[in-house]
Amino acid sequence: MTQPPSPLRRGWTTGSCATAAAKAAWLVLQGHEPPASVWITLPSGKEVAFSLCQFSGTPDAPCAAVIKDAGDDPDITHGAMIRCTVRALAAGSGIVFRAGPGVGTITRPGLPLPPGEPAINPTPRAMIRTALTQANNAIPPDAEVTISIDNGQELAQHTLNGRLGIVEGLSILGTTGIVMPFSCSAWIESIHRGVDVARAEKLPHILAATGNVSEKAGQALYGLPDMALIEMGDFAGGLLKYLRHHPVPRLSIAGGIAKMTKLGQGCLDLHSSRSQADMPALADLAAQHGAPHGLPEQIKTSPTVAEAFLLAASHTYPLGSLIAHKAWEVAQHTLSPAPTQLDVLVFDRAGRLVGKADGPFAL
Structure with a gap:
């Protein structure tokens, strides 16, 4: 008998670690x-202990x-050393925050600061x-933190900070103080912040991609700056629902054949x-849109969308365009009523454009 998997262990945000270090230094x-x-x-009111x-x-500045x-x-910050230096300020100064080495500085509008x-x-x-007030006999102190x-600057190169306009280091993050595994x-929060930055910069066009290949290919196709790129991953719903209420002028969604097929079948979480x-559904769709005799049955029994795409290519049938149009329909419905011009790009694993849609079916 196999043992059931152990629950994943929660961790602590950089914000929680910095709070503990700040209190100890104070x-x-x-x-x-x-x-x-x-x-x-923690923000929930729960109290937790940290080792220094x-x-x-x-x-004067421990x-x-x-x-x-x-x-x-x-x-990426697991095992990182979070340091906090605190020194007293003149009365009435309040608590002032500074970025030391490895902590970034915000350079663009659209973020919470x-x-x-x-x-x-x-x-x-x-x-x-809260921590410094508690450590100061319930009196808010005047301090530089x-x-x-x-x-941190090296670690930040593996994050989205550069695209968000955060330079020279990492962010001190956390809304609950707790890191939930995976x-x-x-x-989704990082997707929302990317949209916020694009809106604040008044970018006319953003591109949201499911992965690196589709992102690079879409960026090259439109000549977009890095700031216009949103690392959507599997969270199409998280992006589209946010844009419904925080619209941009133009959105391109780029992804591989399988993920765009799932989007076209109504899936907003593409993991x-x-x-x-749904291969039978994809086969029925192809049959409804002029697929040559025998191809729908082949698609229906294909183990993967990639194999179905190769079969369609052997029949010179534009399955990529069919997938793109179905994905456009679902994305447009989810976006509505946002006044956003939408197009969908489908790329193969080599980054070749194999399907594009900027409106309803026109095969």
């Missing part, structure tokens, strides 16, 4: 011995560090304010574990 600044651990309050791994700095544990999530601010998101800022991440919500292409 306690040292107030004359306490460096603590082995501190308790912080290192102290440095000076008596620095505390926490190693981030992302649990079982494949987080204005250009010029350190990329320390609103929820982590609120958590740090500088957060840094070891090797978090769909985090990916292989959550949706499958």
